[in-house]
Amino acid sequence: MSQRIGMGQRLMGFCAAAVLLAAPAVAADYTFAVEPIYPPEKATEVYRPLVDYLAKATGERFTLVTPKNYHFYWRDMRQNQKVDFSLDEAHLADYRIARFKYLPLVRTAENQSYTLVTNVDLQDRGLEALVGTKIVCMGAPSLGYALLLGFYPNPIQQPDIESSAASWRDAVEAVFAGEAQAAMIPTWLKDQYPNLTPVKTSREFAGAAISASATVPEDVRSKVTQALLKLDQDPSLSNLLLELGTSKFVPANVTDYTGSETMLKDFYGYQ
Structure with missing residues (x-):
């Protein structure tokens, strides 16, 4: 009898494992923070199409983070409050890259002044x-x-x-x-x-960058990058590009931003 019970338990274990293997993978939920150049309600209106587009293009989930103002954004950035992706102008992008090892994926094609x-x-x-x-x-x-x-x-x-x-x-x-x-x-x-x-x-800086935390898996970073490089091909997102003052996204490199963080040197909390 005990042998039959043991075999039954093993069979149930094998069945449970098979169910787990057969179950579809659940997409991760990635946060996407945007620099507060709009109030939160307006920012949601402007950037919601972007995260919806990324979700459709990559199969992942994205939660939009819209800070109340620059004071809170700068505080959270200094404290390295984790976000998976961010859209920042050159000085803040460089701060994330230099201090917290964020990886720039793409930037707006035009330089910014x-x-x-x-x-x-x-x-x-x-x-x-x-x-x-x-x-x-x-x-x-x-x-x-x-x-x-x-x-x-x-x-x-x-x-x-x-x-x-x-x-x-x-x-x-x-x-x-x-x-x-x-x-x-x-x-x-x-x-x-x-x-x-x-x-x-003013002088010119590299365009605003979309960066990823080093904790984001490489395959997800790659999917997001490829989707962003094709974003200008979607007519429904033309208003987003207009709000960003750009025609399209292009590949970004760390060297595009090196040294830009010194623009923050006169602000509280910069070290």
Whole structure:
């Protein structure tokens, strides 16, 4: 009797193992964080098509992470709060790469710069004419904010930097509404407003990067990369590319970003 019971238990074990082997694999759930250039609700609207596209193209699951603002984003990044994928401009991408071994997969094809714009007659006085006036920008440590600080290195000749804009487009609207004399915005966005006068344009950086944590399996990183390189072929995602100010994604390399993190040196918590 005990021999028959033992054989039965082994048979049940073999059956259970067969069921486990036959069961379909459950896709992992990967987090995808985006730099807070929009409020969370708007960010969800803008980037949801991206994570949906990746899920369809790769067979994996992605959870969109939309930080409240740059303060929280920078805090979480410094503390290495784990995210599997992230979309960051050059200085933050380099910080992840240098400090936490993130791997850049793709970047926006066009390089990124920022331009200080106004609709006020500065009478050819340039930057000096805006000392003491209100300039609207996204919060620190956005790349635009860091570059704007670099325009005014003299601590006693500073503009009044207002970092309350909810998006770069909101910064433009503040100028048109007379709430500020100038705005610091991406140069690609400046080109959409020919009635604004450029005061100064920054140097260029590599385009925003989509990076992956080294903990993401190589095959998943490869699938995501290939999907992103083909993203511009999907007409339904043209609005996403427009919001990112790019025509497509191209392969990214670590050397594209090396040294960009020094733009963060004047912000709290940088070491």
